Amino acid sequence: MIAPMKKVSLVCMKEDREKLLSALQHSELIMLTEGEGGRSGDDRDSTALQRKADTLLKELSKFTKKKGLFEALPEVDRKDFDVISESAVDEMSRLEEAFKKKDRLDSEINGAVDKLSELTRWVHFKKDVSLLGESGYTVTLLGTVPVKNNESLLEIESLGTEELYRNEKECVVLVSFIKSEDVTKTLRELQFEEAKLPIKSGVIADEVKSLEAFLTEKKKEREESISELSDLANKSKADVELLFEQYRARSELSEIRLPETLETVVFEGWVREDEIERFKEAVKEATPLFDVEIRDPEEGEEVPTSLTNKKLVSQFEGITNMFNSPKYGDYDPNAVMAPWYWIIFGMMMGDAGYGLMMAVFILLGKKLMKPRGETAKLMNVMLYSSITTIIFGVLFGSYFGEELFPSVLPFTAMEDPVKMLIITIVVGVLHIFTGMITKIVLLIKEGLWLEAIFDQVSWMMIILGIGFIFLPNMTTAGIVIAVIGALIVLLTGGRSKKGILGKATGGIISLYGITSYFSDILSYSRILALGLATGVVGMVMNMLAGMIQGSVIGFILSLLIYVIGHVFNLVLGLLSAYVHDCRLQYIEFYGKFYEGGGVPFRPFKIRTNYINIKKD
Amino acid sequence: MSGIAIAILGATLSALLGGTGSALGVMYAGKAAAGVTSEKPELFGKMLVLQALPGTQGIYGFLVAVLVMVNTGILGGSPADLTMAEGWGYFFASLPMAIVGLTSGIAQGMTAASAIHMTGKQPDASGKGITMTAMVETYAILALLTSILLIFSL
Numbered sequence: 001m002i003a004p005m006k007k008v009s010l011v012c013m014k015e016d017r018e019k020l021l022s023a024l025q026h027s028e029l030i031m032l033t034e035g036e037g038g039r040s041g042d043d044r045d046s047t048a049l050q051r052k053a054d055t056l057l058k059e060l061s062k063f064t065k066k067k068g069l070f071e072a073l074p075e076v077d078r079k080d081f082d083v084i085s086e087s088a089v090d091e092m093s094r095l096e097e098a099f100k101k102k103d104r105l106d107s108e109i110n111g112a113v114d115k116l117s118e119l120t121r122w123v124h125f126k127k128d129v130s131l132l133g134e135s136g137y138t139v140t141l142l143g144t145v146p147v148k149n150n151e152s153l154l155e156i157e158s159l160g161t162e163e164l165y166r167n168e169k170e171c172v173v174l175v176s177f178i179k180s181e182d183v184t185k186t187l188r189e190l191q192f193e194e195a196k197l198p199i200k201s202g203v204i205a206d207e208v209k210s211l212e213a214f215l216t217e218k219k220k221e222r223e224e225s226i227s228e229l230s231d232l233a234n235k236s237k238a239d240v241e242l243l244f245e246q247y248r249a250r251s252e253l254s255e256i257r258l259p260e261t262l263e264t265v266v267f268e269g270w271v272r273e274d275e276i277e278r279f280k281e282a283v284k285e286a287t288p289l290f291d292v293e294i295r296d297p298e299e300g301e302e303v304p305t306s307l308t309n310k311k312l313v314s315q316f317e318g319i320t321n322m323f324n325s326p327k328y329g330d331y332d333p334n335a336v337m338a339p340w341y342w343i344i345f346g347m348m349m350g351d352a353g354y355g356l357m358m359a360v361f362i363l364l365g366k367k368l369m370k371p372r373g374e375t376a377k378l379m380n381v382m383l384y385s386s387i388t389t390i391i392f393g394v395l396f397g398s399y400f401g402e403e404l405f406p407s408v409l410p411f412t413a414m415e416d417p418v419k420m421l422i423i424t425i426v427v428g429v430l431h432i433f434t435g436m437i438t439k440i441v442l443l444i445k446e447g448l449w450l451e452a453i454f455d456q457v458s459w460m461m462i463i464l465g466i467g468f469i470f471l472p473n474m475t476t477a478g479i480v481i482a483v484i485g486a487l488i489v490l491l492t493g494g495r496s497k498k499g500i501l502g503k504a505t506g507g508i509i510s511l512y513g514i515t516s517y518f519s520d521i522l523s524y525s526r527i528l529a530l531g532l533a534t535g536v537v538g539m540v541m542n543m544l545a546g547m548i549q550g551s552v553i554g555f556i557l558s559l560l561i562y563v564i565g566h567v568f569n570l571v572l573g574l575l576s577a578y579v580h581d582c583r584l585q586y587i588e589f590y591g592k593f594y595e596g597g598g599v600p601f602r603p604f605k606i607r608t609n610y611i612n613i614k615k616d
Numbered sequence: 617m618s619g620i621a622i623a624i625l626g627a628t629l630s631a632l633l634g635g636t637g638s639a640l641g642v643m644y645a646g647k648a649a650a651g652v653t654s655e656k657p658e659l660f661g662k663m664l665v666l667q668a669l670p671g672t673q674g675i676y677g678f679l680v681a682v683l684v685m686v687n688t689g690i691l692g693g694s695p696a697d698l699t700m701a702e703g704w705g706y707f708f709a710s711l712p713m714a715i716v717g718l719t720s721g722i723a724q725g726m727t728a729a730s731a732i733h734m735t736g737k738q739p740d741a742s743g744k745g746i747t748m749t750a751m752v753e754t755y756a757i758l759a760l761l762t763s764i765l766l767i768f769s770l
Contacts, residue, residue, distance in 0.1 A: 322743025417768050421761075526757045532764060533672075536679050543691065572675065575668055580757075582743070583750045 002332050003272045003306040005601075008279070009293045010267040016287040017265050021253045023286035024267070026078055026613075028605040029279045031304050032256065032269040046254065050247035053240055056092065059099060063230040064237050072370035073612045074238060081246060081606075081613055088243050091236035098229045105222040109215065115198045116211045122195050123204050124165040124172055130201040140176040141187075143194040147171055153190055158183060241610035249606045270601065272306050303328035306601035313338045315380040323586045324596025333594045336438055337585055340431055341381070344584060346388020347427065348577035350413075350531040351538065353400035354570050355389030358382060361570075372612060382574070396420075396531070400566060401538020413532055420528050428524025429463060431584070432517075435592030436460055442593060454492040461485030463517060486511060520588045526580050534573040541565030619703025620688060620695050626710030627684035630763065633714040634677015637721020641670025644725035645732060652736035659735065662742045666732050669749045673721035676760040680713040683767050702770065709766035716759035724752040 008030065012020055024030055125142050132140050145153055150171045154161050158177055165172040175192070177183045199207055258265045271279045276294060283290055297303045305328050307317050316338040326332045349355060362383045365371075371379055393399065397407020413420040436456045443452040465482025468474040494506015544565065545558035590596075606613060649663035684706050685691040688698060698706075731745030 323747070417765060421765075522758075523754065525761050526754070529676075529757045529761050529764070533675060533679055533760070536682055537675065540682050572668075572672075575665065576672060579669065579746055579750045580753075583747055583754075586747055587751075 001308045001335075002326055002328060002330070003274065003308045003601075005270050005297055005303050005306070005328065006273050006276060006294050007297055007301070008267075008269055008271050008276075010283060010290060011264050011292075012267070012287055012290040014260060014263055014265055016289065017258070018253060020267070020283065020286045020290075021256060022082070022249075023282050024604055025249065025253065025606050027279065027282035028603045029275050029282065030267075030269040030271050030604055031601055032267065032604045046247045046250035050244060050251050053092065053244035053247055056095060056099075056240055057237075057244060060095070060233045060237055060240065063226075063233040065234065072368060073608075073610065075614045076242060076611045077614050081242075081249075084243065084246050085239075088236075088239040091232075091239045092243055095229075095232055095236060095240065098225065098232055102222065102225045102229055105218055105225060109218050109222060112211055112215050112218065116208065116215065118196075118198055119204055119208050119211070122172065122197065123208055125174065125204055128201060128203055129197055129199055132197075134179065137178050138176055139179050140174065141192075141194050142172070142174050142197075143192050144170040144172055145190055145192050149190040149192075153187075153192070156183075156186060159186075245606075245608050245611055252607075269604070270304050272601070274308075297328070302599055304601035305598040307332055307334065309334055312384070315377045315384070316341055318374050318377045319381070319582060319585065320596070321600055322582070323590060324594075325598040325600045326594075326596050327598035330596075330598065331442065333438070333590065333596075336434060337589065340434065340589065341581055341585055342384055342388055344427070344431070344527065345381075345385035345577050345581045346390075346392045347424070347527050348530040348581060349385070349389040349534060349573055350392045350396050351398040351400065351534055351573075352390045352393025353398075354534065354538075354566075354573060355386045355391075355393050357566070357570055358386035358389060358574070362386065370612070382578075385577075398531075398535050398538075401535050401540075401542055401569075413528065413535065417528065417532070420531075421525055424524050424527040425521060427527065428521045428588070429467065431524070431589055432463075432520060432592060433460060435589045435594075439593035454488060454495070458485045458488035458492070459513075459517060462489070462514065463521070489513075520591070523584065523588055526584075530573070530576050530580060533576070534569060537569045537572075538566060541569060619698030619700045620690070622700070622703030623684055623688050623698055623706035624690070626707035626714075627681040627690075629707075630677045630684075630710040630714040630717065631681035632677070634680070634717030634721065635674040637718035638671050638674030638677075639721075641673065641721040641723075641725025641728065642667060644722075645670055645728035648729035648732040652732055656736060656739075659739055662735055662739065663732060666728050666735065666742070666745060666749065669728050669746070669753070670721055670724040672753060673717040673724070673756050676756055677713055677717045680710055680760065680763045680767070683764060684710060687767055687770065705770050706767065709763055709770060711763075712759040712766075713756075713763040716756055720752055720756040720759075724749060724756070727752050 010020075024032075122142060132142055147166060147168070147170060150163065150166070150173070153159070153173065153175070154163075158180075160176040162174040163171055164174055173192075175187070197204075258267060260266065271294075280292065283292065305325050307314065307326070309317065309332070313335050317334050319341060320326070320334050320337060326334075346355075349358070362379050366376075366379055366383075394405075395408045397403045397405060397409070397412050399405065403412060411419055436459065440452040440456045443449070443456070461481050462485035465478045465480070465485060468478025468481060471478070489511050490507040492507070493510025494503040494508075497503050497506040541561060545561040548554040548561075549558045645667040649667045653660050653663055682691070688706065689696045728745075728749045731742075731749050735742040735745050
């Protein structure tokens, strides 16, 4: 059912804006429509802090344990969520300090490593570095020349050259000469490269030694700081996550654009009629100074849809919403769709063993993950469907791909797939008929009796008649029913067209619609195909495991194959059943009677990624 | 006697072409999914579902291959003494799955890639994308059914 909606305009004093917004955010009762020309609040601090916490969390993730796939989110009380705890802020700044310390150590280490690699090249120069350079008339330079030029360098008489070290490519040389342009030029021609030393005085070897000592010390410090950091990170990750959510909630509050006057702000939005009183309570709690105006939706307004189904049906709402939300003032198809989705899912899986596995896994998952919202609903849909999966598994005699117990039906899909195909087609016809009957009810409610007979009943007669033809002793009756149906279509199909000719061709053209019904019904053969796929793959897994069961090791391996193989098959089967069951509902079923096109009701609330907020 | 070899050819083709179609399809989808995930890692779950969709053709092809093997006794260890005509029967029965497995796997991969791009821009539309992608699979399912029904009737 679709809940009736009221439009609410709430006026309050400007200074109560944040307080009221926060109360509304927690109450989750109103879907705000942001007024044109409204102004957003100003809370730059929260926005900046939210970003800071976000970056910090990204950094943190390198030092903390990964969250398990099935780990539930921590729960936080609403009252605790409203208060930003001092100690968490402290933790956050301590973490930031720790990161800064680590960064500083990193850059110190990098600097020392660079310096060291520069110096070790010149370590063969044993004297004090301050001797190098110009002194009076003489110049002493330390540098390298390519090996091939070393001879020519040694031959120059005006140059005192001392070779200190050589490797395959270059020689480290010390040259001293009386200052002159010519010599400098020659040196350049011989590709002499002067050493650029990072120190101005002292012996290089000593410097290297002290640098190495410095490095070991800093590296130790860095390791300490990392272990300290990861301790801190694991300890206070939860705090930072909570802070991030708190800052984000505040920053989102301030981003809401609301129209305002000099002294007041106006909140506008949609509230469910049955929740109006609760809404007023929530507002009263936040501020005594307010004025509220409540009215019915007007013509042409886009009213959001909120559904009020019983718990069982409401779990299936997500499936419809994925297609199209029901339109406000229209009808809600979930109650008719849910049982069919449930049955067809079971038929597609069709294996008692897998049904049991589904139930166990989902119950376990619900216990461990404590899912919420859409995920929880989808899990419930699967949980309900595990029941039909078991029922159809027993009917079809399929247990993990084997016929452990004889099937309740007189045949199995493997023995007689054609009979099974007929069963799926019959299910398809019933499913489509449900859709058409729903359409008939809707038409009759609008008083369109003739439309219902001409466009729906006629086709049902044709389909039913054709079906009867295949039954023994019913052939004549079948032909009669089908022909009457076809005549109705032929005579009335073109009623909206102009002129005799238009009406006649219109009738013939609508009779051509038989192809679409035909393909719709055949589409249900996928139930058989998917059931067979699950069954045969399961059977192959059993066969593979059976082949290697000769020895003890083989037996252990075969257990592994059983477990991995069947879990793999179950996951694939679930995906296929989910997708194709949806398709059957959207195309074959909803195609008959449902359009949708509404906007889902999304109340203003706190979005959270890292925590769940406990309702009071 | 050599009928069994022709039956094996049919089984091999259906596993081979179905697998190739799925591999290509999953690749197209996977490339698109990797692109979207690089920008929006939180959509990984939805991407994975969409990427897995073109993977079914490989399984269907494998399924047909197994059914041929079971029916001809190859998997039981004692291959039946098939005539040439029977061998060709299995071969032709495998063809729908083999050929449609290849083509629909690729086609579904391309549709999945587009659906992935759509989901990247509008995460809420992933269900619509899944449905669009599943539309392509209908034809692989029909081919599978044709092959299965033929094999069972042989």
